[in-house]
Amino acid sequence: MSQVLHTPPQSPAPADEDDLAALAARHGLTVSGARPSLPEYVRQLWERRHFITAFATAKLTAQYSQAKLGQVWQVMTPLLNAAVYYFIFGVLxxxxxxxxxxxxFLVTGVFIWTFTQSSIMAGTRAISGNLGLVRALHFPRAALPISFALQQLQQLLFSMAALIVILICFGVPISVSWLLVIPALFLQFTFNAGVSMVMARMGAKTPDIAQLMxxxxxxxxxxxxVMWSIDKLTKADDLPHAVVIALETNPAAVYIDLMRYALIDSFHSSQLPPHVWAAATGWAxxxxxxxxxxxxKAEETYGRG
Amino acid sequence: MAEQTIEYHTERTPVAADSTIPTVVCDGVDIIYRVNGTGAGRGSATAALNRMLRREKAEKAAGVRKVHAVKKVSFVAYKGEAIGLIGTNGSGKSTLLKAVAGLLPVENGRIYTHGQPSLLGVNAALMGDLTGERNVYLGGLAMGMTREQVKERYQGIVDFSGINEKGDFITLPMRTYSSGMGARLRFSIAAAKDHDVLLIDEALATGDRSFQRRSEERIRELRQHAGTVFLVSHNNKSIRDTCDRVLWLERGELRMDGPTEEVLEAYEAFTGGADKPKAPADKAA
Known part of the structure; x- marks a missing residue:
């Protein structure tokens, strides 16, 4: 495997330079800070799975630990969010x-979108905002963006509890299709974690991206x-075909519509974009x-320079 | 080369200093920091743009300053050794440790290590809003211990820190701890794991005298289990108590490398006189 410390050829060296390298080789020492191979990386990450979940849960609970109402805010915040959007888009x-x-329809959209949005935002700062941790301890750095995505998933589960209450209050019948929530969330989580990792690498190199996101x-x-029906727009057939395709394959729209289809009985499969499960899996x-x-690919560069 | 075996479970039999098995080999190491936003443009927008557009070419013009923190340092550390790193402030001690841990890139030369050296620094993984108890778990997991290992050592960690000596404080959020208590818990968590190569940066200067003594005791223990211990400290006494070999860095250069007493004497002469003997208050100067 390539050595990744950007080492230019040795300059004129003390006499024992070769001896040191030879000594290290003889005793099987490895170069400090080299990037592990991909399978090895996956193995290391798997070994840290408990850290990933513990870190996510810790971040989540630390969030409201100073508030008087404490963890009640986990449910209150998404409900208030939904109320504001309802006031603006529903009433005004x-x-x-x-x-x-x-x-x-609206609340499902807002919650599912928020999941993707906050995962990506947290991912962007996953490395650049945790340099202290990265510079002090050894662990596969992918643990950070994945952990943040997991934190958002836990947050979403609280929101889903609130959502269930809203659904029942508005007379949406409980049905078997609600089980589809599980695969849909799993696919969306994979998608979010993937995008978070891309953003984490970019954000680590150029922290300015966090300002743009x-x-x-x-x-x-x-x-x-999120607040309007793509289906209504695309069926109005005065849009160019390319735009329709783009709107329908947009991963956020795919996951939002899947969730609406799973939860809301008046949201029919005809309103779903074509090949919706294939699209959801493909994006994930x-x-x-x-x-x-x-x-x-950039594992050894995080937290340096 | 994926040889970085991280041995979590292995029970090591204590080894005495063995001058034949090297654990860390530093081979002509240079470390250079690049600092953005200094000099010419004084961090102005034009300087920043300049920096983005011209990258390597005009590092200097765009106000990137290079700081040559460690210069051509070579040494070999062997199994069972405890090595002190001394030098005046800003002489590159911590930088060298970070590079040995693989957390900083070297400009020239190579650092070879046996296994994965770990910095005794768990602070960054802990969260002030969580209870001491949850921080013990979080910190242990962050250092790569398994859940079972943390559970097993939990009581030991709490007892060692002495947090519960004055009441049930471990179930309070860490932000409510005094700085001394926080430091004790952090050291206890960090020292709970056995390391191949352990790097300690001034951790001993924390806590009261009785805790310092316990820490030194623990470091001697770690040294028996670990291959090698590196200790950065400004407290010559704790270096004398724990180390048998000392590296003296000055302005990034390795000025002396030898037995503790010899190097410390030269160093004390250099810094202007020995520390007042046995004055308990003279922690990291």
Missing amino acids: LGTKKHVPDYIP PFILRTWMYLSG LLAGVGGFIYFW
């Missing part, structure tokens, strides 16, 4: 006239049909595997 702008079950993410949100695989390899 009147989007609800076009969509049946608008409140469940909110704008990119907000644009992405408005394009993803592409981001998950690609993001992991992309992140691993």
